[in-house]
Amino acid sequence: MASRAFVLVLAALLALCAAAVSVAAQQRPLPPKYRIINPGKYKRDQQMTCDDPNDNKAKCLAKCEKRCPNQCVVLCPGCKTFCMCDFYPGVSCGDPRFTGADGNNFYFHGKKDKDFCIVSDAGLHINAHFIGKRNPAMSRDFTWIQALGIRFAHHHFYVGAAKTPKWDAAADHLALGFDDEDLDVASQLPRFVGARWSPPTAPALSVTRTARVNTVVVELRGVFRIVANVVPITAEDSRIHNYGVTDDDSLAHLDLGFKFYDLTDDVHGVLGQTYRPDYVNRLNVTSKMPVMGGAPDYLSSDLFSTDCAVARFGGGRHQAGTTTAVNIAMVTDDME
Template sequence: MASTTVMRLVLVMVCLAAFAVVQSASQAPRLAVATPSKNKNTQHKCTNTRTNKTTCTASCNNRCPHKCLIHCPSCKTFCLCDFYPGVSCGDPRFTGADGNNFYFHGKKDQDFCILSDANLHINAHFIGKRNPAMSRDFTWIQALGIRFAHHRLYVGAARTAKWDAAADHLTIAFDDEDVELPRSVGARWAPPTAPALSVTRTAQVNTVVVELRGVFRIMANVVPITAEDSRIHNYGVTDDDSLAHLDLGFKFHDLTDDVHGVLGQTYRPDYVNKLDVKSNMPVMGGAPDYLSSDLFSTDCAVARFGRRPATIGGGPAIEMVTGTE
């Protein structure tokens, strides 16, 4: 148990460094993003942009099928799905604020409330494939709809038939206006109407950090379902859609005690985890409670957005529900 705790603490330290805002071009980048090669011995370099000298080299971990994140100049490597807590990856596997993993399958082509608080609301749009041998859809998060104050921020993966790792499949819009980011590491955008909001590229394509200062920081990475993924998991993916989706890392600040949502409820001080954490696939049920009418709606049953923060005191604890959809 002690060794697990130490490993988590080390992981937290690395992840916090990865979430740091990209430094100026006169300094060595703190985060390098590389695409793993089929050649396991492929080396990726950390380079000091001021001296143009290589500080170290690293190999991508085999656990990272799409993107290898390298912390420079230490050359420690990790995957986006290593972020802890508040991560969502693949067939949505979340890591709650208590550090426990759970799955929330939802349903394809529907929107679900991931987090809802008095001043922040985040919905996720799910895409998926139906496996006739199963009673549910395979699902992935294709887009986020984020609301704060009177603003709306869209972060999504564009539909693409054939995946091209060199192309940018990320779509961002703010208050219904498309956001254009130069394709260079460190490129940053901030709207004049909400200067505390920023979007920064951490790779030339497909990976950004979205930050609302003092409220949240989200790392979003667009990845496809590969033929190998489909073969191993029996997803049944065809050539007409790569099912591009988002792997996500969340960090939140100053949430109220009344926060809710699929992931949000795990940040409540009265949160009680009733899932079987020893299970290979602990599942949160109760999807109807988190269903929203569209990506920017705040009409899910557990919505808190726009309400005055409630004092929950000695009220009943919130429980996660184990079960299938």
């Protein structure tokens, strides 16, 4: 009987402890959550609501600002909005505007239908394929990044925007490939937030949806995290900037956010060089459009080639004591 009484008392104490833990958990403020708005074609698609379960205030309404019409990030609770392409190191958007590791924005126009090395390190190489339109009044192409070709170890990974004549915000325009095989995105990455795919031969690599369509996080554990979002050139963008978009091509391309965890001091490439400890920014940062030149140094023969002039991949340069741990604070870190 004494033993049974002891068990009953112990069970009661455990129940009280569990209740106390539950109450404490309810009293703690929940961690902030980031959500993505992909505005779409209509005004009603630009809004979302979020609330704070810790107060009795009405839900707030968030809406993308005009300066980031294609996508914005909402912090819940509070409904504070951010443009993906503002202020965050490792971001590339539009006519490619990069934000270097030093926090400065610069443009790299490249050339349409060509491939350029964006990051090249001993164990990682990332090329970007550029698409574009030529404005007869200008001496250069309007360009956008259509796809990335990523090499690590003996693997190849492709993430890109599928060519689409007419943009449909409800459709998925994402294209993926691994080791020279195209992924059946519809079946291998179902359309719900949190859907995840990882190859059996490279389990450290994963692709996770952060929106039902067109937005994913590509992660190689301990090496990089890339947020890729497929966006079009809208008729309004084309009208304002004279891009010359036609009905047969919406110029779907990628807006990108990069985070790197283990780059060496010898890293190079259009974006990669800005992570070098000896990098000196010689661009005119006060200019409305500081442009990084030297395109021939970054030109690759194809999307997965490592033959650009500044290539570092597989060069055995990753020596002890040369690794630079890079920890970039980006709003994409906690996105779901």
